[in-house]
Structure formats: structure tokens, C-alpha cells
Amino acid sequence: MKRTLPLMILLATLTAGPQQTFAGKGKTTQELLTAATIARETDLIYDKLVTIRRDLHANPELAGNEKRTQDVIKRYLSDLGLEVQTGTYGHSVIGILKGGKKGKKIAWRSDMDALPNDFADEETFRSVMKGVQHGCGHDVHMTVALGIAEVLSRHKASLAGTVYFIFQPEEETFAGAKNMVDHGLLSTIQPDEIYGLHVTPLPAGKIMVKPGEVFAYQRQVRIELKNELTKDEAKALAGQIRSALVRSVKGSKPWEIQQISDPVTGLASTNTIFRDYLIMDERFHIRSDKDRLFLEAYLYETDPQQLERILPRIQALIGEGPYKDKLLAVSYIQGNPTVINDKELTGKAIAVLQNCCGNDVLLPDYGLVPFFNDDFAYFQQKVPGVYFFLGGSDVGKGIVAMNHAPGFRVAEESIRTGVNRFATLLAERLKP
Template identity: 60%
Template sequence: MKRLVLTLTCFIISISVSSAQELKSKNVTPKKNLTHEVIQLETDHIFKKLVEIRRDFHENPELAGHEIRTQKIIKQYLLDLGLEVDTNIYGHGVLGILKGGQKGKKVAWRAEMDALPNDYPDKVAFKSKRKGVQHGCGHDIHMAIALGIAEVLAKNKNSLSGTVYFIFQPEEETFIGAKGMLNNGLLSKISPDEIYGLHVSALPAGQIMVKPNEMFAYQKRISIMLKNELSDEEAKVLTKKIHSFLSRASTGSKPWEIQKMVDPKIGLMNPGTIFRDYLIVDQNFTISSKNDQLLLEAYLYETDSSRLKDIIPKIKQVIAASGYKDQLLSVSFIQENPTVINDKQLTGIATETLEHIYKKGIVTTAYGQIPFFNDDFAYFQQKIPGVFFFLGGSNFNKGMVAMNHSPGFEVDEESIRTGVKCFSSLILERLSKN
């Protein structure tokens, strides 16, 4: 009997040593490798359920300020996972708090809840049931991913070091939800060390894109007020001169053609992208008159923050050169939303982490800045170091193009799987880092 026990003991030790040597040769930590493997298995296990949830959100979209049903579903889902839930923050927002079994860092994940006021053609069978309201920007995908991350991590909370905050934010499309949550005391209830978020994009599904610093161009709306002494034709000629004088792009490029963002030769992933160093100005200004005033307004998009200060002086220069200096009453920015600016250090760490866990190339560097779009995630980044990612949602072989805010916007739901597994792993790693 003793000899049998000794033989079995030697056998077990031999197996353990052999396994440890094999893992060491692969430069893998047993516990960490197992954890990320579990994350992938858990993601696959709940994927079908997350697709159903996403489709339910898609069929029942709610505009900014009206996310009542959406809030109810998210709240119950998080409660069922055992999270602490707070809906008394701002609007119809939801805060889920997941406390790990060990002390560690505090990491926040943010997802938007609201839909768009449009009625574009929608290819999917699970079309919106609400006329004039659609999830045409991918927020239904974002919510499904966030719920998936919450579920994967909640099932393994005893192995988590730290706390995860899930911020489901209302009113993003109106650019007021993030600011509202912060102004209403969100950070008096939670104290995240870092914050992360994403937006589905026209990139191929399975692809993640990020860059340090600005992800979008700076968006401004310019307002020019003149005495109402110009004819309609004179006003149009003046706006064309302003447009021509301000606009800037590299020779032959058209950065306003946003559909080219995925073009491998000139898109965001190419160092020679057309989406860098530009100033785009609306070609057609809004022209209106009231009483004795003529108002000219337009949006513009500038990639270089240092050049923003030159815009108003240049407009005044054009007006003076056109002979209307005495008619000018004022030039000002009437809309100056902040832009998403990724923390440089965290962006580098996140990229390295994801590529180490999964595969080299899953994260692509963006070499430019997207015009026309923006995200009020920027307000969170003003308070908390954070990173905002682009998540690929297109499947060109299936004719799916996830170009936000456009007719035919369609997302490959495999992007949900990518989002859940990759960012669950990223959060897990960040929680344990000092």
C-alpha cells in the first residue's frame, strides 16, 4: 500500500512539474492563462443571449431623455448578476457596481443608451417598432457588450482584484448625458482610477482601433453676425470665400469623404491617411436674417488644436478684404464641445495588453482623426484618465457596413463577441495593476 501511494505521489508530482515546465516554456502564467481562457469560454456561452438582448434594444429604441424601458432592462440584468445598482444619478442612467473578492484598482466602463431620431432604411428583420426612432449609431451593440462584460466578470468576481463600475449613460446623442451625470454627483458616489469605452465603427468586425490623444477632429460651430445690408447673393459669395480661405487638406485628398476611413491606402490605418492635418468647413452655410441682423453659421472640423485660435481672426480678415468690415457685428463660436482625448500612457498599455492576451494585430493604430462625429465620453476623460476605442462592426463579404448615422447602417453581431472577451480581459488585467 505504501509503495502504491509513493508511486502515485511521484506520478502526480511528475505531471505537475511537466505541466509547469510546459507553461513556463510558453511564457504563460497558469492562473492568468486560465482566467483569460475562461473569459473566452464564458463569452461564447452567453453570446446568443447577448445577441437577443441587442435585438430587443434595436426593436425598442428610445430617444435621449426617454430611455425608460432601456433603463428597466439594464437595471434588472445587473441586479440578477448580483451587482449593486443605482439609478438615482441623472436622467435614466444606470450605475452597476461589481466588487471583486480582493483589493485592487477601480476601473469604469461606460456604454450609451439612447437612439437616433431617424427613419433610415434598415436591412435587419428586427426593425425598430418605433417610427422615426432607430439605433442607427450602434448604442444597442454597446449596451449588449457592457452587459456581457458585467456578466463574465460577475461570474468570476472572487478572482477579481478591485471594483468595476458599469456606467450606462443616457442622452449621448444630445451630448449632455455625461456632463449631466458628472454635474449630478457621479464622482461623489464612485472614484474610478481609469475609464474605458468604445464605439462601433465601419472597420471590419474583429478589429479594434485606437490612438493616443485626439480620436476625433475638434468640432466647432461658427456664427458670423453682420448688419443686414448684404443681398442674398452677396452673402452666398462671402460664405464661399470664407469656406475657401479656411479649408485645409493635403493635396488631392478629401477628408470629408468619411466612407474612406476603412480604405487601406488612405484610411485611418495608413500612416499616409487623408484624415490628418485638415480643416473642413461646411460648404453651405446657414444664412438667416432677423430685424437688422444677418446671420451666417456653419460647422467646422479642425485636427490641430493649436490652430483653433486662428479661425476667428482669419474670418475677420476675409470679411474685411471683401469690403464688409463696417458691416461686421461679431464672430464667435456658439458650440464648442470638447473632443475625445485618449490618455497616452493608458492607450499604450491597453494596446500591449490586448495584443499579449489575444493576437498581434487585433488592435490597429489610428493615424488620423475622424470628422463630423464626436462623443461626450470626453467629459469623463476630463476627470478620469481614460481610453476610447473604435470597434469594427462591418462584414464586407456579407454586405454589412457599420457606417454610423447613415442609411443601411448594419452591424455584424460578431463584434459583440470581440468586445466582450477583449475588454473583459483588459479590465481584469487593469484591476490588478498598481
């Protein structure tokens, strides 16, 4: 196992990367900020970004414990000359890049926390924290954000406006974004628009985005009955309910999430199997408490109008069967908001990326991703926002960025793509 560099040595190494084309800390280049300039400067810092990504990957921290991660980010942003704020909530960090001219305010969000799992990790820079891994790509998200900040900071005198780099803790517990909003973050910085991304199993070098819903609507349903059913009867009833509710295109299996990157059936295909479905847990959680029996399961629905009809359907189904007199209640006990991209802003972002990068970089999105969600939705409730999928797979090298799954790995070339494309996007959006 490769030994992780001590923090202070690491930071000194990171901030001493290729700088010969730059004017140094606190100064900016005079070169015109164009897509070509951004691509060239991204290449110059790429190796340094890979180093910091590997350090973050080797030292993951769970939601609520992102202290070391916070320290790394604070130091990096400070060395770029950005104003750095902490204390909004948890271990959050806000890096403020003020341009030399007045203009709009843009926010870029990156999540920080890792996952509680102990899957086998093939990387030489695997986690040194037992039972904790960056198995969802947040280490890459943070690295991309730092890269964007570095490239843009070199040209801050020519930027018209302000960029807020929001490093958000506790995404995996769906608490961080809401708590940052509740603690007044957006009221304080008042961004005009906000952006974020997530690594996905799409090919490295590709970006996917669309207006509207990005993920299926997630709900947890609870069926409460008198505790008078046997275990087998409860399982049979759960199976009947699931069979009656589940919906998908004939012959498709949208619960096989690995198909989202398939060229024929995946999100980028007009024939996607992820367009119209209702998925429900195959196995309900069945438990009893004294005189009550509970059947609980998660469901994922692409049509928000159907959500109001699901509970009455369950009630009607049970009401027509032998357990009519046993039913006490049917309810949703959990339902997080889903990511919904602002239509107008997404259109503008797509136009910028197409103009600077060409159509071959962007992939269309014709479906909704099941099982996953992102608390970025809480920011979008307050500010127009766009959420991108960044491809992280290189199948030819055996790298598949299937989040939350054994064998999750990210092709580091996706870092270059993310910094290059999204620094260009922000630079263009800051133009008067």
C-alpha cells in the same frame, strides 16, 4: 416583421441562457480567470447577448426617454448579482461589481439612447418605434457592457477591485455625461480609470485605439453683419470664407468619411487623409433678424492651435473686401470638448490587448475622425480614460456600420469581439 417578445418573457429568456459551466447566481466558478477562460465563457453567452441586442435594437428610445432600456439593464445586472443604482441623472444605471479582494476601481461606460431617424432598416428585428432607430450602435455598446459584466461576475471572488458599469443616457444630445458628472457620479464612485467604445465601419473583429485626440475639434462659427447684403451676396461671401479656410492633403477629400476604413487612405494607413485638415460646412446656414444678418457653419480642425487663428482670419478676409463696414462680429457659438485618450493608460491597454490577442486584432490610428464626437470626453476630464473604436462591418455580407447613415447595420460578431477582448482588458487591469 418579427414580433418583439414582451419584456418579462424576454428577460426570463435572457437570464436562462447556457449556464451549465457556471455555478449559478451568487456563486462563482473556481476556474482560473485567463484570456482563454474569458473567450470560452464569451462563446457560451454569445447567443443570449445577440437576443438582447436585437430586443434593444427593436425597441430604441430617444435621449431622455430611455425608460424601457433602463428596466432591461437593471434586471440583467441584478440577475448577475451586481449592486444596481439609478437616480444619478435621467435614466442612467450604474452596475457595481465588487471583487473579492481590494484593488483599484475601474469604470466602463456605455451609452443608451437612439437616433431620431426613419432610414430603411434591413434587419428582421427592425425598430418598432416609428422615427426612432439605433442608427449609431448604442444597442451593441450596451450589449457588450452586459456581456463583460456577466463574464467578470462569474469570477468576482478572484477579482482585486471594483468595476463600475456606467450606462449613460443622452449621449446623442451631448448632455448625459456632463450631467452625470455635474450630479456627482465620479465623486461618488471615484474610479481610477475609465474605458468606453464606439462601433465604427472598421471590419468586425478589429479594434482601433491610440493616445491623444480621437476626433477632430468641432466648432460652430457665427459671422454677424449688418443686414444689408442680398441673399446671393451672402452666399458668395460664405463660399469665399470656406474656400479660404478649408485645408487638406493635396488631392484628398477628408470630408468623405466613408474612407476612414479604406486600407490606403483611412485611419489605419500611414498615408491617411485624416491627419491634417480643416473641414467646413459646404452650405452655411444664412438667416436674418431685423437689422442683422447671420452666417453660421460648423468646422472641424485637427490642429487645436489653429482654432485661435480661425476667427481673426475670417475677420481679416471680410476686412479686405467690400463688406468691411458691414461686419459686426465673428465668434464661436458652440464648441464641445473632444475625446482625448490618456497617453500612459492607452499604452498599458494596448500592451494588454497585444499580449492576449495578438497584433492582428489591433489597428493603428493615424488620424482624427471628422464630423463625430462623444461626450465621453467629460468623463476623461476628470478621470484618465481610453476610448476604443470597435469594428462593426462585414462588407462581404453587405453589412456596413457607417454611423448616422442610411443602411447602417452592425455585424453581430463584433459583440463577441467586444466582450472577449475588453473583459480580458479589465481583468488584467484589476490584477494587483
